[in-house]
Amino acid sequence: MDASSRLWLDGLRTSGRDHERCVAALHALLLRVARYEVSRRAGSLQLRGPELEDIAQQASDDALMAIRTKVAGFRGDSRFTTWAYKFVMFEVSTKMGRHFWRHRHASMDADSWARLPDPGAVAADQRTEHREIFEALRRAIDQDLTPLQQRVFVAVALNEVPMDAMARELGANRNSVYKVLFDARRKLRESLRLAGYERPTQSSGSAA
Amino acid sequence: MKTPRDIDALLPDNSVDAGCAASFDVLHSYVEEELSGVDPANSQPGLAAHISSCPACREDYLGLRDAAVLFGDAEPFPSSTP
Numbered sequence: 001m002d003a004s005s006r007l008w009l010d011g012l013r014t015s016g017r018d019h020e021r022c023v024a025a026l027h028a029l030l031l032r033v034a035r036y037e038v039s040r041r042a043g044s045l046q047l048r049g050p051e052l053e054d055i056a057q058q059a060s061d062d063a064l065m066a067i068r069t070k071v072a073g074f075r076g077d078s079r080f081t082t083w084a085y086k087f088v089m090f091e092v093s094t095k096m097g098r099h100f101w102r103h104r105h106a107s108m109d110a111d112s113w114a115r116l117p118d119p120g121a122v123a124a125d126q127r128t129e130h131r132e133i134f135e136a137l138r139r140a141i142d143q144d145l146t147p148l149q150q151r152v153f154v155a156v157a158l159n160e161v162p163m164d165a166m167a168r169e170l171g172a173n174r175n176s177v178y179k180v181l182f183d184a185r186r187k188l189r190e191s192l193r194l195a196g197y198e199r200p201t202q203s204s205g206s207a208a
Numbered sequence: 209m210k211t212p213r214d215i216d217a218l219l220p221d222n223s224v225d226a227g228c229a230a231s232f233d234v235l236h237s238y239v240e241e242e243l244s245g246v247d248p249a250n251s252q253p254g255l256a257a258h259i260s261s262c263p264a265c266r267e268d269y270l271g272l273r274d275a276a277v278l279f280g281d282a283e284p285f286p287s288s289t290p
Contacts, residue, residue: 011284082275088275
């Protein structure tokens with residue numbers, strides 16, 4: 001383990017003034033990282049300064065709590081900071097997902113197909129093929145997916161709703177939303193294959 | 209008949225996809241491996257497949273890679289300069 005990571009671990013495991021200084025330094029660092037990350041992602045949401053700062057503060061607070069709870073599981077297979085920052089990423093993503101719906105009023109059903117590429121955007125000699133395969137995809141979504149798979153696929157894959165926002169909407173977590181999306185994609189690939197399209201091929205895998 | 213590229217983007221076919229939870233467990237080592245100049249897809253193909261298919265985990269990966277570069281060398285007790 002590198003020397004800096006050892007210092008962080010020692011500081012978190014000790015007690016007294018050194019522990020307090022270490023925790024304060026870590027929180028300040030997590031807040032810097034959270035502010036950077038919130039700013040990096042801000043373009044996808046119409047959030048303003050105070051809201052962004054609020055997300056960064058909450059994310060750094062919750063990331064610190066997660067790190068203190070899980071630090072015993074840190075195995076030294078990266079720098080401590082890189083391990084710690086992934087909790088910031090997760091918390092920022094979760095909290096920005098909560099804010100998504102405040103700025104998204106359009107019905108998911110109303111613009112479900114807006115993300116499917118416009119046949120006019122492809123070369124003239126490919127338009128018929130393009131139209132056919134997307135018509136096949138529409139039929140497969142309507143006929144072959146469960147209502148939950150339809151909802152998740154249309155929102156996440158077509159309307160680019162963040163998965164953490166979708167998870168909040170469904171009262172689920174990111175992993176379970178992804179499994180629904182994974183299964184929906186697999187089913188749609190198979191439907192297209194059966195409809196005579198060369199690719200995509202069926203996958204035998206599964207998302208854990 | 210060839211399939212338009214857009215379909216591949218909508219319906220990626222990743223048979224070794226590790227899923228969100230398993231990917232989160234090792235995301236830090238994946239990023240560090242990449243920053244060391246090694247392609248982490250060779251040692252962690254499941255995570256590589258996952259971040260190409262999962263938009264949420266891909267954003268986490270991109271953010272973590274940036275943070276590891278920009279803030280990775282921070283120490284808890286910065287040594288005072290003489």
